[in-house]
Amino acid sequence: MKITCSACKKAFEIPDERIPIGKAIAFPCPACENIIELDITHGLKGAGRSGLEENGHETGEALKKHILKNVGQLPPMPQTVLKAREIITDQAIAARVLKLANSSYYGLSGKVASIQHASVVLGHKALAELVTMGGTAAILGTTLPGYGLDAGELWRHCLGVAFGARLIANKKNPALSNDAFAAGLLHDAGKLILDPYILERREAFQNFIADSDDGFLAAEKAILAFDHCEIAAEVCKQWNIPKALTTAIRYHHYPSRSQNDPLAYIVHMADGIAMMTGLGLGIDGMMYEFEEDAMAFLDLHEQDLDGIMAEVLESVQKISNERQ
Ligand SMILES: [Fe+2]
Ligand SMILES: [Fe+2]
Known part of the structure; x- marks a missing residue:
């Protein structure tokens, strides 16, 4: 057998x-x-x-238990996101950090020779951002067949959400800008975790989508009994992700349930904006549901969106060194 x-x-x-x-x-x-x-x-x-x-095809608590038991197989997120020193001693990640530092996004193409050099010329804040990206690039860059995302698509989507979230935070609540970037980058980590289970139940998902007006998120909830936000929140605890980021990740699709958590609203908005620019649509992209009060909560207006979309797209293209 x-x-x-x-x-x-x-x-x-x-x-x-x-x-x-x-x-x-x-x-x-x-x-x-x-x-x-x-x-x-x-x-x-x-x-x-x-x-x-x-x-x-288990669902609910039994499936959740199963998934959480297997999460140990995933790369160790807390080290990669939170401990810059450990990252820099990891050669693969250090190489990715250096590649990103030399992307046209930072305007220093080909001139950054080492991580120490990046820290001097770009500053501490940019280095922290680079380390977060370098640490998550490999894990977020994988193919997610369950969600219909090719290699690199989730990564580009998450980059778009990170840039958009930081942009919104800078406008509305600059103290949150670092957290907004990190939460944006990690917001869909739950998709990495659920992807194989969705693939296994592909038929049930297809039937649900065909028979219902609800989107993919509702299908996750109906078929698995929890969605990618809920499972991510559980895993964030295991990964020692700070509580502020975990809350934003947990409520990024329905921030009104978060008891007015501004970071959850920011990530929600940036997620929708990334979808509008076409970053990481996958199977569920065309059905993104904005919460009605999100714009008002963040004091954003229709006319702000075009500018944010353009800037997000440009940043993603530059950091991944793609031509327009
Ligand atoms: Fe999501
Ligand atoms: Fe997303």
């Missing part, structure tokens, strides 16, 4: 005679040590891709 690890996607052939029919078993993946669970209580037929799939 062929078994595929849900974490590293390696496939293994296990002789049928070694598989205990009628039992649920768990064993570490020989390649990545993720625990593979198999429930073969109904015989071998249909059993076998990954343990998660084989466990049936």
Whole structure:
């Protein structure tokens, strides 16, 4: 029987005679040590891709527990986002930081020779921003087939939301500008976590979308019993993400439930703006639902939006060194 690890996607052939029919078993993946669970209580037929799939399409608390147990397989977000010193000793991340520092966004293309140099010429604040981006680039750059996002699309979307959120914060509440950037960058981390589970239930999602006027977020809630905001908030706790960022991430689709958290409103607005510019549409992009009072809460007006959209798009293009 062929078994595929849900974490590293390696496939293994296990002789049928070694598989205990009628039992649920768990064993570490020989390649990545993720625990593979198999429930073969109904015989071998249909059993076998990954343990998660084989466990049936769980929802609610059972699924959440399952997901949180597997979150250990994700790259360690707190170090990458919060501890600049550790990042700089990580060669892969340091290289990405340097590449970003040399993008046309900072106007120093090709001239930044080292992280120390970046810190001197760009200043401490820009370095913190670079480190946050460098630390999250790889994890946010992956393909998300469940959400219909190609490699790099979520990353560009999150960059757009980070730039937009900082822009709005600078206009309305400059004290929040650093947090707005970081929360914008991380706001859809829940999508990384849910993607494989959505892919497994693709048919249910397609049916929901076809039969309902509600968007993809409602489908997550209906099919999984929680959405990407809720699961991200749980994972943020494990990742030691500061509470202010966690709250913004938790309520970024419905900031009115956040008890007037300005950061949640800022990220919500920036998310909608990024969608309007076409950054990271994926499967759910065309159905972005702005909360009615968000503009008023932030004292933003229709005429502000075009300027923000243009600036966001330009920043994303420059930082990813793309031509217009
Ligand atoms: Fe989202
Ligand atoms: Fe988003």
